[in-house]
Amino acid sequence: MRHGKLSPVLLRKYGFIASFLAVPLILYVVFVIWQYIQAFQISFTNSRGISPNFDYVGFDNFTRLFDDEVFWAAVRHHVVLLLAMPLITVAIALFFSFMLNLGGGQKNGKMTGVPGSAFYKIVFFFPQVLAVAIVGVLFQAILRPDKSGVINSALHAVGVDPVGWLISPGLALWTIIGVMVWQAVGFYVVLFSAGMSSIPRDVFEAAALDGAGRFVLFFRITLPLLWDTLQVGWVYLGIAAFDGFALVQVLSVDRGGPDNATTVLPLEIWRTAFTYSKYGVASAMGVALFFMTLTFAVLTLRVTRRERIEF
Amino acid sequence: MTSTPREITRRQMIRRVGLTALVAVPAAGLLSSCATSGDTAAPSTAPSAAATSATNPFGVKADAPLEVVIFKGGYSDEYATQSHEPLYKAEFPKATIKHQGIQTISQTLTPRFASGDVPDVVNNSGTDNLDAGALIGAGQLLDLTPLFEAPSIDDPSKKVKDTLVPGTIESGLGGDPAKPYTLNYVYTAYGLWYDAKLFEKNGWTAPKTFEEFKTFAEAAKAKNIVPFAYAGKNASYYAYWMILISAAKIGGNEVLVNIDNLADNAWNHDAVKQAAAAWAEIGKYMDKSYEGLIHTEVQTQQNQGKIALYPSGSWLESEQSKDTPAGFEYAIAPTPSVTAADQMPYEAIRAAAGEGYVVPSKGKNATGGLEYLRVMLSKPAAKAFTEKTKSLTVVVGATEGLTLSPGLTSVVAAQNGAGQNVVTYSLFETWYKELETELRKQTNALMFGRISADEFASKMQAAADKTKADSSISKQSRSV
Numbered sequence: 084m085r086h087g088k089l090s091p092v093l094l095r096k097y098g099f100i101a102s103f104l105a106v107p108l109i110l111y112v113v114f115v116i117w118q119y120i121q122a123f124q125i126s127f128t129n130s131r132g133i134s135p136n137f138d139y140v141g142f143d144n145f146t147r148l149f150d151d152e153v154f155w156a157a158v159r160h161h162v163v164l165l166l167a168m169p170l171i172t173v174a175i176a177l178f179f180s181f182m183l184n185l186g187g188g189q190k191n192g193k194m195t196g197v198p199g200s201a202f203y204k205i206v207f208f209f210p211q212v213l214a215v216a217i218v219g220v221l222f223q224a225i226l227r228p229d230k231s232g233v234i235n236s237a238l239h240a241v242g243v244d245p246v247g248w249l250i251s252p253g254l255a256l257w258t259i260i261g262v263m264v265w266q267a268v269g270f271y272v273v274l275f276s277a278g279m280s281s282i283p284r285d286v287f288e289a290a291a292l293d294g295a296g297r298f299v300l301f302f303r304i305t306l307p308l309l310w311d312t313l314q315v316g317w318v319y320l321g322i323a324a325f326d327g328f329a330l331v332q333v334l335s336v337d338r339g340g341p342d343n344a345t346t347v348l349p350l351e352i353w354r355t356a357f358t359y360s361k362y363g364v365a366s367a368m369g370v371a372l373f374f375m376t377l378t379f380a381v382l383t384l385r386v387t388r389r390e391r392i393e394f
Numbered sequence: 395m396t397s398t399p400r401e402i403t404r405r406q407m408i409r410r411v412g413l414t415a416l417v418a419v420p421a422a423g424l425l426s427s428c429a430t431s432g433d434t435a436a437p438s439t440a441p442s443a444a445a446t447s448a449t450n451p452f453g454v455k456a457d458a459p460l461e462v463v464i465f466k467g468g469y470s471d472e473y474a475t476q477s478h479e480p481l482y483k484a485e486f487p488k489a490t491i492k493h494q495g496i497q498t499i500s501q502t503l504t505p506r507f508a509s510g511d512v513p514d515v516v517n518n519s520g521t522d523n524l525d526a527g528a529l530i531g532a533g534q535l536l537d538l539t540p541l542f543e544a545p546s547i548d549d550p551s552k553k554v555k556d557t558l559v560p561g562t563i564e565s566g567l568g569g570d571p572a573k574p575y576t577l578n579y580v581y582t583a584y585g586l587w588y589d590a591k592l593f594e595k596n597g598w599t600a601p602k603t604f605e606e607f608k609t610f611a612e613a614a615k616a617k618n619i620v621p622f623a624y625a626g627k628n629a630s631y632y633a634y635w636m637i638l639i640s641a642a643k644i645g646g647n648e649v650l651v652n653i654d655n656l657a658d659n660a661w662n663h664d665a666v667k668q669a670a671a672a673w674a675e676i677g678k679y680m681d682k683s684y685e686g687l688i689h690t691e692v693q694t695q696q697n698q699g700k701i702a703l704y705p706s707g708s709w710l711e712s713e714q715s716k717d718t719p720a721g722f723e724y725a726i727a728p729t730p731s732v733t734a735a736d737q738m739p740y741e742a743i744r745a746a747a748g749e750g751y752v753v754p755s756k757g758k759n760a761t762g763g764l765e766y767l768r769v770m771l772s773k774p775a776a777k778a779f780t781e782k783t784k785s786l787t788v789v790v791g792a793t794e795g796l797t798l799s800p801g802l803t804s805v806v807a808a809q810n811g812a813g814q815n816v817v818t819y820s821l822f823e824t825w826y827k828e829l830e831t832e833l834r835k836q837t838n839a840l841m842f843g844r845i846s847a848d849e850f851a852s853k854m855q856a857a858a859d860k861t862k863a864d865s866s867i868s869k870q871s872r873s874v
Contacts, residue, residue, distance in 0.1 A: 129866055131525075131528045131531075131532065132504050132508060133504055133507040133508060133524070133525070133528055133529055133532055133534060134507065134508065134532035134533075134534065135508055135509070135510070136532075226686075227683075227686065227687070228682070228683035228685070228686035228687070229681065229683035229686075229687070245683060247682055247683065247685070247686060248686075249686050250626070250682060250683070250685040250686040250842075252844075336626055336627050336685055336686060336838065337626070337627060337628065337630055337834055337835065337838065340835055340838060341626075341685060341835075341838055341839070341842075341844075342835060342838075342839055342844065343835070354831070357500055357501060357504075357522065358525075358827050358831065359525075359827050359828055360525040360528040360827075361866065363866075364866075
């Protein structure tokens with residue numbers, strides 16, 4: 084066999100692989116990558132989306148964003164979301180998955196979860212099965228601001244005045260964050276549970292023999308050995324924090340209100356494109372969002388990089 | 395209980411029911427719109443160049459297919475499929491009609507406008523309607539002047555424009571210079587809606603001044619009834635309509651015309667501030683929770699007798715028909731007078747032609763589109779519309795032989811009471827969507843006590859100035 088030429092065997096092998104890759108690759112390029120490229124292109128135009136004719140306007144659309152208070156309100160909300168939502172979700176999910184997998188202490192020399200943990204695992208996953216729109220509609224009823232709301236009627240029963248979960252400007256964004264956390268926790272419980280079950284049990288047992296309590300077990304053993312999974316979860320949640328469109332659209336007062344208190348970039352992109360017919364500006368927002376998300380993902384992976392512990 | 399997505403879409407239809415002004419002075423705009431430039435007057439792109447005749451004034455090709463897109467909201471689309479389209483087909487038996495009844499007009503049709511493959515008639519309505527100003531700017535809509543100049547189907551000796559309620563054509567003006575691009579088909583009155591039976595039982599009458607409004611509010615409160623409420627979550631524009639109507643009553647229609655024209659300090663006008671202050675006082679009687687409710691939830695409360703006055707338009711009765719309990723009788727009242735020196739009397743109401751229909755200029759059968767609108771403006775078609783939708787049309791005398799509901803009867807009475815005192819409809823709502831979005835936001839802030847009337851005016855003025863300075867927004871203007 085001579086070097087430098089593909090033998091029929093190799094050719095067939097690579098041809099085989101390529102034929103499998105080609106279709107998804109083409110689909111991805113046509114339906115995903117191409118749209119990104121077009122969004123970049125449109126962000127430099129004054130396109131209104133209803134005519135094939137438009138002019139290039141340079142960075143006009145981007146400079147316009149600098150003076151747009153609604154745009155900055157949305158960006159601020161993403162910062163809050165980015166700080167709060169993943170942190171709360173991961174903390175709750177870690178607590179639950181620890182309790183479900185290791186919280187029951189030792190039984191017959193093995194670490195177990197709290198009683199009924201197999202059942203809880205399934206229950207926690209339920210919200211993940213529901214479409215976001217359904218979650219939104221459910222919470223509409225739960226968070227209704229008058230006495231007929233699920234939470235407010237319970238509060239009313241114990242003599243507390245109805246709380247304007249979504250109508251107090253200071254509370255609304257946190258309410259939305261609460262719903263996002265509620266929806267996300269189940270998935271991360273399952274994810275972290277899977278991560279925990281891949282940690283060799285003898286590590287825990289050895290630590291337990293040395294007298295480590297649950298607290299030490301969690302912070303000194305579980306957390307470090309779960310780092311990779313945690314990192315993945317953090318990136319997922321961070322990207323979710325750049326979305327929030329559906330929940331805000333369904334739940335908030337007048338789509339992003341009151342007084343811009345809950346608006347997010349995807350909602351403003353949608354509004355700018357479909358309500359204001361400013362596809363150029365909307366695409367510029369999209370490009371800004373693209374870079375924010377990208378920066379976040381790269382930073383997270385860089386900052387949280389640690390030496391991997393092999394086991 | 396009332397928060398299903400279906401009902402959210404039910405409300406979308408109402409959103410655009412009232413599109414534009416029904417100006418009480420008809421003739422001026424018409425004269426100017428006769429002088430159309432040649433490039434838009436004739437649907438030149440149409441390959442359907444059949445000969446014109448008295449019965450076929452636009453020269454529609456008999457076998458040319460017609461594509462109709464109807465907003466399937468509160469009016470549904472049965473009036474089109476069961477009446478208007480069959481009537482068109484009776485004229486052109488060889489033509490096939492492609493019908494589409496949808497809710498997301500903008501999302502569905504925007505790509506089609508961009509690619510040039512457009513339908514022949516579009517019912518541009520709903521929350522997700524197309525930005526008509528942008529379409530006009532891009533030359534995508536047909537000037538409807540030939541339609542209004544064509545002979546009427548009912549009486550060929552009359553022109554179509556002479557069979558319509560005055561102001562209909564002006565209400566569809568757009569572009570610069572203004573031409574009629576939109577046919578607004580539904581006749582709508584705006585005001586405060588109440589249950590006549592409830593008022594009768596309590597010996598109440600609708601308040602005629604804001605002083606009376608406050609006395610009334612205390613009386614209603616004593617009976618555990620909320621005097622006035624609207625849904626802040628998705629219908630804050632119901633409340634800003636009331637503020638704008640009051641502003642027009644105080645200072646005359648020119649206040650609203652100036653707002654539409656983005657005139658300097660139009661929002662800082664005393665009439666706007668006085669109207670906002672008066673309504674903010676009434677807002678204090680509202681529970682904070684109404685900001686988080688949607689319109690159907692609030693309307694249900696009114697049906698249950700928990701709310702006395704509700705701001706809305708004349709579609710309300712048919713929208714609520716399934717939920718209205720027996721013994722509940724809708725009636726409309728004009729907005730109360732604010733000062734003794736108001737320019738318009740208490741009886742003045744806002745009445746407007748709404749629910750727009752447009753003919754895309756680049757459609758394959760644009761002449762057929764015009765003809766379809768001419769069919770819609772015939773009495774049989776208009777009568778069928780009123781029967782199916784319980785709403786009045788702009789066609790004069792099309793309700794002959796129909797028995798009107800209590801609500802529509804009260805609308806007719808209010809109209810007679812108002813006479814020539816008609817508050818004009820604000821065109822900026824469709825012209826400048828950014829400004830409209832800001833107004834929704836600030837209306838909630840005002841009515842739920844977060845800002846004062848002065849702050850309301852200055853914030854709106856800032857938004858109007860921003861719109862005016864934004865070169866990417868094509869400007870429109872009106873004289874009446």
